[in-house]
Amino acid sequence: MNRTFWQGKRVLVTGHTGFKGSWLALWLQELGAQVIGYALDPPTDPNLFVAAEVGAGMTSVLADVRDLQQLMAVVEEHRPEIILHLAAQSLVRASYQAPVETYGSNVMGTVHALEVARLSDCVRAVVIVTSDKCYANREWVWGYRENEAMGGHDPYSSSKGCAELVTAAYRASYWGQGTSGRTVAVASARAGNVIGGGDWAKDRLVPDLLGALGRGDPLVARNPQAVRPWQHVLEPLSGYLTLAERLYRDGAKYADAWNFGPSADDVKPVRWIADRLTALWGNGAAWHTDDGPHPHEARLLTLDSSKARESLGWRPRWTLDQALLHTVEWQKAYLRGEPMRALMLDQIHAYTAAGHDDPAPETRRTTRHEP
Numbered sequence: 001m002n003r004t005f006w007q008g009k010r011v012l013v014t015g016h017t018g019f020k021g022s023w024l025a026l027w028l029q030e031l032g033a034q035v036i037g038y039a040l041d042p043p044t045d046p047n048l049f050v051a052a053e054v055g056a057g058m059t060s061v062l063a064d065v066r067d068l069q070q071l072m073a074v075v076e077e078h079r080p081e082i083i084l085h086l087a088a089q090s091l092v093r094a095s096y097q098a099p100v101e102t103y104g105s106n107v108m109g110t111v112h113a114l115e116v117a118r119l120s121d122c123v124r125a126v127v128i129v130t131s132d133k134c135y136a137n138r139e140w141v142w143g144y145r146e147n148e149a150m151g152g153h154d155p156y157s158s159s160k161g162c163a164e165l166v167t168a169a170y171r172a173s174y175w176g177q178g179t180s181g182r183t184v185a186v187a188s189a190r191a192g193n194v195i196g197g198g199d200w201a202k203d204r205l206v207p208d209l210l211g212a213l214g215r216g217d218p219l220v221a222r223n224p225q226a227v228r229p230w231q232h233v234l235e236p237l238s239g240y241l242t243l244a245e246r247l248y249r250d251g252a253k254y255a256d257a258w259n260f261g262p263s264a265d266d267v268k269p270v271r272w273i274a275d276r277l278t279a280l281w282g283n284g285a286a287w288h289t290d291d292g293p294h295p296h297e298a299r300l301l302t303l304d305s306s307k308a309r310e311s312l313g314w315r316p317r318w319t320l321d322q323a324l325l326h327t328v329e330w331q332k333a334y335l336r337g338e339p340m341r342a343l344m345l346d347q348i349h350a351y352t353a354a355g356h357d358d359p360a361p362e363t364r365r366t367t368r369h370e371p
Helices: 019-031 068-078 092-097 099-119 155-175 205-215 234-254 270-281 306-311 320-335 340-353
Strands: 010-014 034-039 059-062 082-085 125-129 185-191 193-195 219-221 227-232 257-260 267-269 287-289
Touching: 010 019, 010 068, 019 034, 019 234, 019 340, 034 068, 068 099, 082 099, 082 234, 092 099, 092 155, 099 125, 099 155, 125 155, 125 234, 155 185, 155 257, 185 234, 193 320, 205 219, 205 270, 205 320, 219 270, 227 234, 227 270, 227 320, 234 257, 234 306, 234 340, 257 306, 267 270, 270 287, 270 320, 320 340
Parallel strands: 010 034, 010 082, 034 059, 082 125, 125 185, 185 257, 193 227, 219 287
Antiparallel strands: 227 267
């Protein structure tokens, strides 16, 4: 990732008020980009967008990605060169309760992001962010590669598979071989289960556990044997930024689907995450299993990121243990009332400088004290 490249670049981030979008918008600000955000109001209260004052260094438009005319007006006014499309209904369990909203946001929202790129004369590169759950999950023990079949048992997973098909169709129809006119380089990006400070989404393991720890409530985990590719939120975001830069510079060579998953050693069951998180928190924290009925969720899902490693030079910088340490650091700092924007920038700087020898937060930030 070339810092000089992002200086002054006009970048539209859809979904900038969400968890991943807030981290991404702040990182782009730190890189010197002119950031335009387009999203609904923050989805939770509290939320990262407000807690870290993300809107202070960017243009923030509160609007619905399902509104094509409004989105087009924002593109015409601000003329972004790059679109990073993250706006989505991002929860599996919520998709069972609101399938129409899920398909509307995740499928038609993707159509609209691609349509404004097609109709504009300023956009040169688009990254459509989907999910590792876009694959037709066969519960294989090996990681899915980018050419595997799309699918999805639940509305969320299915909608992400649909978003991938939409992206491929737009790319082939308007900017593929044999097409004429202005070229926009379009790629899709699939990440694993992201964790990090500032995620208050309901029915996600780490936010649920951290929320319970902060309140002193009993900790409950669903599906403790389910295995997921866990990674800190900065890992896939670094992949999206690297991919966008390559698309902008080299166009069709990188216009494809890409996985950004963790190392094989960091594909862990829910039980391992719950055990490690409570140990890091301390104060005698413990958890138990919620044995009640739950909607279907895949028990095993992993990604093969060989393509990104070989062709983009991308690879994870933090181990899962480091990711959990930084997440706990963030949560405890928030509970102490510390300035979260500064801490997030601190963590971004640590990540960009890091290999696997990055020091633990408690040694790196010697002025901090446990609550």
